[in-house]
Each structure stands twice: as C-alpha cells, then as structure tokens.
Amino acid sequence: xxxxLDPGEEHTRFVTWAEENGVTINGVAPARFVxxxxxxxxxxxxxxxxxLVDVRNTSLVHIxxxxxxxxxxxxxTTVHGRLAAALALWYxxxxxxxxxxxxxxxxxxxxxxxxxxxxxxxxxLQSLLxxxxxxxxxxxxxxxxxxxxxxxxxxxxxxxxAFTYTWLIVNTRTFYWDYPDLPNAHPRLPRQRKAKLTAADxxxxxxxxxxxxxxxxxxxxxxxxxxxxxxxxxxxxxxxxVSVSYGPHTNDFLLVEYGFLLERNxxxxxxxxxxxxxxxxxxxxxALKEDGFYGxxxxxxxxxxxxxxxxHRTQAVLRLIVLDSKRYAAFVGGDDDGSRDQARLDxxxxxxxxxxxxxxxxxxxxxEEVQTREEGEGVAQPAQKDSLLKRWxxxxxxVNAAIKHxxx
Ligand SMILES: C[S@@+](CC[C@H](N)C(=O)[O-])C[C@H]1O[C@@H](n2cnc3c(N)ncnc32)[C@H](O)[C@@H]1O
Numbered sequence: 001x002x003x004x005l006d007p008g009e010e011h012t013r014f015v016t017w018a019e020e021n022g023v024t025i026n027g028v029a030p031a032r033f034v035x036x037x038x039x040x041x042x043x044x045x046x047x048x049x050x051x052l053v054d055v056r057n058t059s060l061v062h063i064x065x066x067x068x069x070x071x072x073x074x075x076x077t078t079v080h081g082r083l084a085a086a087l088a089l090w091y092x093x094x095x096x097x098x099x100x101x102x103x104x105x106x107x108x109x110x111x112x113x114x115x116x117x118x119x120x121x122x123x124x125l126q127s128l129l130x131x132x133x134x135x136x137x138x139x140x141x142x143x144x145x146x147x148x149x150x151x152x153x154x155x156x157x158x159x160x161x162a163f164t165y166t167w168l169i170v171n172t173r174t175f176y177w178d179y180p181d182l183p184n185a186h187p188r189l190p191r192q193r194k195a196k197l198t199a200a201d202x203x204x205x206x207x208x209x210x211x212x213x214x215x216x217x218x219x220x221x222x223x224x225x226x227x228x229x230x231x232x233x234x235x236x237x238x239x240x241x242v243s244v245s246y247g248p249h250t251n252d253f254l255l256v257e258y259g260f261l262l263e264r265n266x267x268x269x270x271x272x273x274x275x276x277x278x279x280x281x282x283x284x285x286x287a288l289k290e291d292g293f294y295g296x297x298x299x300x301x302x303x304x305x306x307x308x309x310x311x312h313r314t315q316a317v318l319r320l321i322v323l324d325s326k327r328y329a330a331f332v333g334g335d336d337d338g339s340r341d342q343a344r345l346d347x348x349x350x351x352x353x354x355x356x357x358x359x360x361x362x363x364x365x366x367x368e369e370v371q372t373r374e375e376g377e378g379v380a381q382p383a384q385k386d387s388l389l390k391r392w393x394x395x396x397x398x399v400n401a402a403i404k405h406x407x408x
Pocket of ligand 1: 035036037038039106107108116172173209210211212213214215257258259260261262
C-alpha cells in the first residue's frame with residue numbers, strides 16, 4: 001500500500017470550503033502520495049458501493065456560470081479556452097471577490113506541471129518522445145495556440161504563460177457533464193440545453209472530485225442532473241488510496257494529457273502505424289481505406305499472461321503486405337480465419353519488430369545521454385528524463401516480449 005501523507009493546511013481549508021459549498025464527503029479525505037501529488041485516501045474501511053463524494057450541480061464550474069458569462073468571452077471560442085481564460089482572470093485577482101481562491105490554492109503549481117507535462121519539456125526531450133506521444137503533443141499544442149490566438153485580446157491582463165498554466169489545469173482537472181434535463185432554473189446552472197451537445201461543450205470543473213488520481217481499474221464517477229458523484233467500486237481498507245478511472249487511456253495519452261505513466265495499464269498499447277504504413281503501396285493503402293482498415297495498428301501485452309495481443313487490424317494489414325489481396329479479402333470478409341498463414345505473418349512481424357527494437361535501443365541511449373538540471377529555462381529536468389526513459393522501456397518490453405513469443 002502506498003503511504004498517504006498529511007495533506008497540509010490549505011487542503012484542510014479547501015475541504016471546509018467545499019463542504020460549505022455543496023460537496024458531501026463520506027469516509028475519504030485528501031492526502032499526499034509520493035509521485036502522484038494529491039489524491040484521495042480511505043479515511044476508514046469502506047464497503048463496495050458506499051457513496052464517497054457528491055458534488056451538487058450548483059457547485060460545478062462551467063461556462064454557463066453568471067461570473068463566466070459576465071466576462072463576455074467570444075462565443076465562437078472553445079469551452080476549454082473560455083474556462084482557462086476565466087480561471088486565469090480569477091487567479092490573477094487577489095481581492096476577496098475571488099470565491100474560488102481556496103480551491104485554486106490546492107491545485108498543482110506551474111512548477112509542478114513543468115516537471116511532468118511534456119508540453120513544457122525542452123525541444124531536445126520533446127523530439128525524443130514516442131511517435132504516439134509526439135502526435136498527441138502536436139495536437140495539444142495546436143489546440144492551445146488556437147485558444148490563445150482566439151482569446152488573448154479578450155484577456156489583455158493575462159500573459160500567455162499564465163493562460164498556458166490554467167489551460168493545463170482545465171486539461172487535467174475537468175469532467176464531462178452534459179447536464180441532462182435540468183429540473184429547476186437556477187442562476188448558477190445552464191438555462192437551456194443546446195439541441196446538440198458535443199463532448200467539448202460539456203467541460204465542467206468539479207471541486208474535490210478533481211483530487212482523485214487515475215488507475216486503469218477504479219471507481220467510475222457518475223453524473224446526472226443533480227451533479228456528480230463517486231461510489232466505491234470495491235471494498236477499501238483505511239489508508240488505501242481510492243482512484244477513479246479517467247477512461248481507457250494508453251500510457252502515451254496519460255503522459256501527454258496528464259503528465260504521468262501507469263506501471264500497470266490494461267489499456268496500454270504500442271502503435272505500429274509508423275512501422276507498417278510505410279510498407280504499403282498506394283494501391284494497398286487505397287484498398288485498406290476503402291475497407292476501413294487503414295491505420296490504428298496496435299501491439300499490446302495481455303495483462304494476465306503477458307503474451308502479445310496483435311490487433312485484428314494489424315492481422316489484416318499484414319495479410320495484404322505479406323500475402324496477396326485475395327487472401328487479405330478472405331480474411332477481412334470473414335471467409336478465412338487466417339490460421340494457415342499465421343506462421344509466415346508472425347515471421348514477417350518478427351522482422352519488423354526486431355528493427356524497431358534496435359531503434360528503441362538507440363533512442364534509449366540518446367535519452368540516457370541528455371544532461372539534466374533541476375532548475376533553468378530550456379534545460380531538461382531529471383523528472384522529465386525519467387518519464388521519457390520509463391516510457392521507452394515500457395515500449396521496449398512490449399516489443400521484445402512479442403518478438404520472443406512469436407519466435408518460440
Ligand atoms: C484530476 S488531478 C488528480 C489530483 C492531483 N494528483 C493533484 O495533485 O491535485 C489529475 C492529475 O493527477 C496526477 N495523477 C493522476 N493519476 C495519477 C497516477 N496514477 N500516477 C501519478 N500521477 C497521477 C497527474 O498529475 C494528473 O494530471
């Protein structure tokens with residue numbers, strides 16, 4: 001069991017504030033965990049199904065709040081951007097009018113994010129991220145830049161640095177709340193539901209709920225018109241950390257979007273697109289696109305046995321590369337279970353993975369040579385380098401285990 005440490009005074013103040021503002025907490029408490037920042041600990045033995053936290057709908061922070069509407073942020077901008085702009089303005093307001101100060105006082109600092117979030121890695125380390133993480137980071141950076149371009153003239157007192165910080169607070173701490181069929185009109189609630197909500201319309205910040213850390217198997221937060229809540233997914237003994245699941249995310253996703261890696265993650269996988277797509281002719285690519293089998297090829301390890309899981313899409317593309325279009329068509333059409341060709345495909349895949357494994361050794365060596373310092377602009381920090389190395393070693397272990405298994 002990981003040790004739960006005393007959270008500190010500002011957290012005690014925040015819990016009091018939260019309980020006075022529509023949050024009910026039962027049998028759990030915030031605590032500090034080494035390597036995970038704050039989290040939630042069982043303060044007593046808990047039974048499966050016990051309700052742990054309830055957050056009233058009027059305690060949520062979303063863009064329909066009167067205090068956010070009053071900012072008159074441009075309507076065409078994203079909900080993520082508008083929330084980040086509002087938080088940045090509140091954050092910079094040191095007067096007693098900032099009702100969310102006790103909550104903001106318990107969020108991770110910009111320095112915390114600099115240790116963990118790849119967005120803050122210096123270019124040398126960013127260039128050594130895995131291909132999947134690089135793709136996610138490129139999208140994240142483009143979204144941030146667009147939000148800043150759309151909003152900076154509306155928040156002239158806010159620096160890009162401050163906006164980036166609150167944008168990441170929104171990124172790492174919001175929940176999906178689609179306010180289904182709100183029964184009562186209330187000034188703090190959305191007046192009417194848009195005919196069609198997209199996931200991006202439904203960002204809400206949820207006090208106390210945002211203390212929960214993630215695990216691949218954890219409690220499932222639920223929401224309805226009354227607000228948000230979380231119940232125990234199993235029994236917990238006092239002192240155990242209680243986690244929720246943020247969704248079925250790979251470690252590359254968790255690293256880029258949340259700044260951490262899980263040691264054990266049943267949802268992790270290694271993408272093979274960068275290895276297989278370059279082997280396709282234009283004709284083969286067109287055929288795969290037509291059949292809906294172009295890209296998203298993954299390799300993972302079964303959590304129970306550790307044996308490789310080569311996804312169905314990968315099996316399909318391998319047939320097109322190694323066999324012929326008829327055998328591929330029979331496989332994707334379900335007329336051939338593909339077993340008679342498996343040995344040839346496995347041996348081809350071993351070749352592809354062996355080349356990748358050699359490349360991984362080179363990348364790991366390059367990361368190991370990066371000089372680090374705790375402080376300094378543009379300098380790689382030890383924690384950043386550790387995460388990068390850890391991720392590449394995880395990928396290496398999945399790839400090498402697959403080679404060993406396929407060769408046996
Ligand atoms: C919703 S917050 C959870 C509370 C947060 N730990 C804090 O100190 O306030 C999400 C952030 O918590 C951290 N986190 C969540 N789950 C984690 C885990 N399993 N291991 C390490 N860090 C985790 C990451 O920094 C992530 O961005």
